[in-house]
Amino acid sequence: MTRKTDGVEFVVKPVASTGGASEFRQSMTPHPLVYQELAHDPHFGIYNGRLRSLSYGNAPMEDLYWRLRRQVMLSHTGELATEIRGPQAEALLERVFTRSIAAVRVGRCSYQIACYDDGGVMMDGVLMRFAPDHFWYVQSDGEFHGWLRAHAGQFDAEVRVTDTWISQVQGPRSMDVLAEVADEGMPERFRYFDMATIQVNGQPLVITRTGFTNELGWEFYLEPGADAEAIGDRILEVGQQYEMGTTPAEVTNARRIEGGLLFAGTDFDATITPFEAGFGRIVDLEKGDFAGREALRTADRRCRTWGLTCPGGTARHGLTVSQAGQPAGRVTSSAWSPTLGTGIAIVRLDDPEAGPGTQLEVLCTDGQTHAAEVCSLPLYDQAGDIPRGRATEPLATTEPVHAAI
Template identity: 50%
Template sequence: MNSKLQYTRFVVKAFPSRGDRPRELTRTMAAHPLSFQELPYDPEYTLYNKRLTPESLNHMTDDDMYWAVRTGVILRHTGELPIEISGPDAEKLLNRVFTRDISKVKPGRCSYQFACYHDGGMINDGVLLRLACDRFWMAQADGELFAWYKAHAVGLDVRIHDPNVWISQIQGPRSLEFLRVVLDGKYPESFKYFDCATVTIAEQTVVISRSGFSNELGWEIYLSPEIDFERLGAHLLKMGEAFDMPLTAIPVFRARRIEAGLLSAGCDFDQTTTPYAAGLAAFVDLDKSDFIGRKALLAAPKDCVTWGMRVDGSVASLGRGIRINDKLVGRVCSSTWSPYLECGVAIVRMDKAEQGPDARVTVDCIDERSHSAVLCRMPFYDEKREIPRGKLVAIPERK
């Protein structure tokens, strides 16, 4: 790659529209219905599922956002894309496409899912919500799945469509306390980790879930096109004042998801990566009836080659820059600075399975120097993931 491109940042800026001519390319850059809340903070946007999501807001630094989600509660408008799969054969289609047994996901529950190609390479992942026996939303990461559903639905009584639903996230140790305040009625009878429920907020009926990409305590709100977005958004901000709840951008979760070992589609895995290589063996059910990629996964190596990495004093550059004895041995997939661990953190993919936790390496870093680093298991801490379950409630002090 040309060095000028490697060190150039490309973003989308919001400007007032002038003139009355149609702008056909706006369909490739759809704005979240609450994006207007971000405009006072000079947002810089990136594209995620052809949806605009803020890469930066000028009222907070990356570290400010990180500590806000670790110690309080934050609001973020995201680019995840819910696709609806419904009808008598909805479960059958999803069992064909995904590697886990969908029959085990009961109505009112969510489930982490991913799809594979026939050769076992991964396509995309996301959180599946079972809204009813015959109705699902798959909130997918950046990438393609819609055409994959369509291609494998031949002969099935199923409807696949984009319901034009948008997601906002409320995350942090005070997030469930905030939920109790914003609800019109009672707190859901069941709202455990990976539950979903229908509630009323600001007289708007919405679906909420408890999954999150921050690995903090938190919940998500699904905004359907028939609701009054501005009324709901104003209510969230107004009630959030008592919690000092800021509006945040992508950096709020970048370090936190790496610390937690939450993989990002297209970054930490791609079509060349099997679930085993990605460390996701627990989410492959080879005992269920045939699914796409099962035959290849049965024969695939079962070794994990995806690990965390702690970097001394810097942030690792993305790409193939990990060395042992001056020999390239792996790739940096995601990387940033951890304000909590006070070191660089990364998700890496190694060439060989024996290059695993506790291996000492050197890595190319963003300061254009090589730094010492060590491979580790993920998550970097909170191994039992008790924080998002609300079982570990100690709030860290800002460093």
């Protein structure tokens, strides 16, 4: 199937052939900078009703991975930004999210999750605070806007999906790119989870010190009316002196698993609580009422979501984990880690008493069952020094930390 964007025709390739007809009946809006990826023979999937490149047909995954780890890479995503504003915008968000909104200062971001009334995790994303009464929530894949609007009826607040597109510049040289690409240089204050507005080629551009790779990096937000090509081409032009190119989800997926960043609808969903997902530190039961609070007050606080290393191969997704021949859990995400030289995965264990150090067996993509070990998340850099700019290389540590922003 072919589509055109800005006059350029390209081929949309689903990753799997099954279900293709029903998939392509959905909205397939491409990122406005998709033309930057076309030379790499991208294979697309659907994320929030938008096209997102999942892999490249002519660019080796491991090569791109090391450029992300050692230099800098540009990734065009399918995240969706919802705007919440009005006199009671903060009160609405306090009702929906599990941690304090009042504590989020203007000009800052906050990782936030929302739950259903029964305590199941509905959505995760990054909340951006522009003003006391003005926010954006940048969500993972899935339906959240309707849930937010349903709650908004009780508050003096407006909720709308913005037509904003998000890209991320990630890697050790990402701040070098930012310093040169911003017309007035690096923002005066731009700490981890800060937000700022810069000018690129004379175009105003919102940026945040966030990302989905656990590398040093920043994200930029192309709003309606912006000259996306002028901004995107300038960023890519500057980045190319540091060997920056574009990268698909396949590459960022390996890094986010290493970094213990969970994927909505895959690593967690409405069937498990934040505690089971390892989000316990971002649930504040004392902040006041919020959706799911009563159910979470009596919920089991034990974590069931951990990392897994498998030197023999890459784990298959699904009910592929066993212990002494008995089913032991589900692999929700997996990849090969070039940094660690081992297969890595995120696993949801059946036994909440099991944890780091537990020895398991897992069926791998080679069709064989290999020995595996449960470990803490993230798999390295457990103090978060890399994305915070305190280090640019992985740190060796055995301290058991289950990280949450």
